[in-house]
Amino acid sequence: MGRLADAAERQRRQLTTSSIAAARLRMIIETVQPGGAPAANGDLAASVADLIAGGDPAVLWFALAVLRAEFPDVAAIEDAQRLARLDGPATVVRRELAGLRAAAWRGSVPRVRVLSEAVTVDVSHTANVDFVSGIQRVVGETVRRWVAEHDTTLVGWADEYVAFRALTGDEYRRVLGTAPDPRSMVRACEVLIPWRGVHVLPELAVERERTRHLAGLARFANTRVTAIGHDCIPMTSGVTVTPGMTSNFSMFLAAMRYTDRIAVTSHASAAEFTGWRRMVRAVGLRGPDLAEVGLPVQAAPSTAEDLAETKQRLCLAGAPLVLVVGSHEPRKNHLAVLHACELLWREGLRFNIALVGSGSWKAEPFRAKVAEGQAANRPLDSITALPDEQLWAAYRLAHFVLFPSLNEGFGLPAAEALACGTPVITSRFGSMEQIVAPDGNPLGGLLVDPRDDRSIADAMRTLLTDDEAYARLREQARARDLGSWDSYAAAAWAYLTLGET
């Protein structure tokens, strides 16, 4: 009885295994040579070997990706090319089929689907985090508009970042804020293999397995890979980022060498990516094309209720509110801010300060200073979580926003303050300078040297004591137009998918 069942099971598995292998081989042939002549005496493996023998690395990448249900990395392609040269392409196909049969016998093969000439958008990280940083905000606003206006497939990564897969319903909701049309949903357990498509990476990818497989795709597949380039801070201000981030970012850059285009978000990120590409070109690689597609900022409206609630939470009667937005990492320069405040309080100036931002690496000195100030009864609040509606209300309630960061790809809080008509004090260089003074003249803000606490204190004193100067800045801030997400999304789409600037 047991024996008979075993035999039947074995037979069933063998049939499944052969049919999976045949289906995958057919998938390769039909994609690479649609409508081509049927295989000689039905030998699918030989036909795939013939396709590989053509020597196009894109065909080899695709064949391996389909047979393995996994994107081959650079080493896997080079290894297969070597085997093909020395022992012939048929050996490569034989080896891959043996691997596939073994996996199928164990019952561990996912379904594979080919995405032909599609635009895929990689939102794997944004789809899986609850917090909203600057990058996540850009991804959400942009991708929502792309999905509404273009034929776009949002993807994440399967298993250990080995291949694309469709998003789950939860992931869609997190990125778009709405549930997708069920008809547009593909099964999330399917592995998606692109062929002659465009793949857009709008977020930062630092998972090492992800960048390893992305590098193979960008270098060898016939899908063009493009990206939004936010900044190179882990390389240009390495000492300020979390341990491990620097090396992971190096691997991200290694993958970016083989992309077609990167849309950079500001003059500062343009300078960073252009400098990096100069380094890449020194080794004889071309590197991606770069174009600046400047980020916009649009303020969300605040209701009377939001304003009232936030006022009660953050404001002190009779004291102007100084608002600081940004996580507690050293790069945001909160220690300089707290010192400048202490200098001004000692001068007898009246104001209270609210620092809104999540905790982070190396935040201990910041927490200690906040505790010290509070113990001395300084009007000082650190708020680690503030709902979006209250944050927008806080921007509107603030006397001014203080953002003297040491390095930013795009200084979002400075731009958000201006979008709310609130004056801002920020750093006199990089993207922060560009936001306040797009044409060289500051409009709606004061620029300071963030490495000089006195320079920060001087600007604060001006906005706290010089009513005339303050009124002028307020006026200028109200008149600022910082662009719209509609036009950003359209310009980014045109550049990333079509190469149009």
Add this chain to the structure above:
Amino acid sequence: MTAPVIDRPALWQRLHTVAPVLLETVPATDDDPFAAAGQLLDAVVRSVAEDPGNGRLWLLLIALNGEFPTHDDLMDVRRALELHQGAIAQHVLLDRCLAMIAAPEDTVAELDLITDRPVIDVDFSARNELMTGIQRVVRHTVPRWLEHHEFVLTAWTTSRTAMRRLDPPEMQRVVSFHDRADGSRGKQVEGSRPHRLVAPWHVPVILTEVPEPGHAERLAALGQHSGSPLGLIGYDCIPVVSADLVTQHDQEKFIAYLDVVKFASTVACISEPSAEEFAGFVDMVHPQALPGPRVVVCPLPTGAAAAPGGLPPVAANGPARVVCVGSIDRRKNQIMVLEAAERLWREGHMFSLHFLGSGGLPPADFTEWLEQLVASDRPITVASEVSDDDLTRAVGAARFTAFLSLHEGFGLPVAESLALGVPVLASNIGSVRSLADGHGGLVVDPNDADAVTTQMRRLLTDDALIDELRTLARAQPSRSWADYAADLWRLVVDGAV
């Protein structure tokens, strides 16, 4: 953990050493070092607190802690001094210092203030026996500088918190590596402790190596705040340009080093392409309103004078020998040499293949294939720990050498092969291309196996080609280690003041 206790006689010595540059007039102090330290401290703190710059504070912290401060240390103390005056300022300062001391054992070390000659940091080459490209540069250059200049050589303390003098075995490792008595070789001896600390004051500081991450932050603060111009040798930017070819540790180490580069005054790069890499990085820091270092080119030696040893090459009899010099790893791309060789053996060509070089992380696929080929009697040898003489003999006896690296700052094995008049099959990438092309090398795309095989076949079969390349190799202009050392001194030391 026990609370750090500052050793007061050593503290007195250090304060006394820095007082002349921190004070206009050094006050008379008691004979008792304990009391004297207090009296000096009072005067020094007052003077430093009044100075808005950070340079003198940087030096004061070294005197107090026996450690080089980080930027965060400096800013912390600077802010504390702005909020307190008089005796309280002194208390607050000492309190902060005690909190920031990372290695209490170093607080007993005495300090030398260097104000009249450059300080040359040779940390790794002094403490290690390893001989890779960077150590070759250091051990060829520093002895030549010794013939003409006065300077102080330094390494870092065990805790990686301060610069210190070398002890005699370390000195030998740097200035007479090959001429040491046999007994002193191979030993990682540390001399007497504590070493004397070294604080450079407004003199050029030259970093000859890529520092370990442990002290990079303190070096960056030196470059940013101390007033001493920091000069670097720029080797390459492989870990950020070709991160997939190096280890994760090297990626992290290099980005920590880039924080030092940001605040350096000069980077003297070993080739034009390496200078392009560093110039690209300088472009990247401009958005932070930092000027970044001046980037200059100081090429490593080439031509006959670049030969690794003094032995004349000896032509070998028998089948052609192909030699491949360098640590075995993915970046050096030896697997491509192996593939071309195997294809040519299968075609029936007769030659032997020799890999020479230590270190590196041999990739598994290379090692596995190599073992298979050796087992099937392919004429391959692998030798690590090769002396300069053996290297010269092996390269000199080769029909040609092969160097198909995917990314180099320079390519010493190419220069050394050509120096011996031996043709090279070389990558067409960056500095390797410039070294080889037209100077006795055949250049080829190191990723193109068919092209590599074709060129290797030509080199094995075409005697006229070999003669022509040998002539070109011998005809190239010669640049010696003495030339390199002199140019480097001019660019990073004289150029700094």
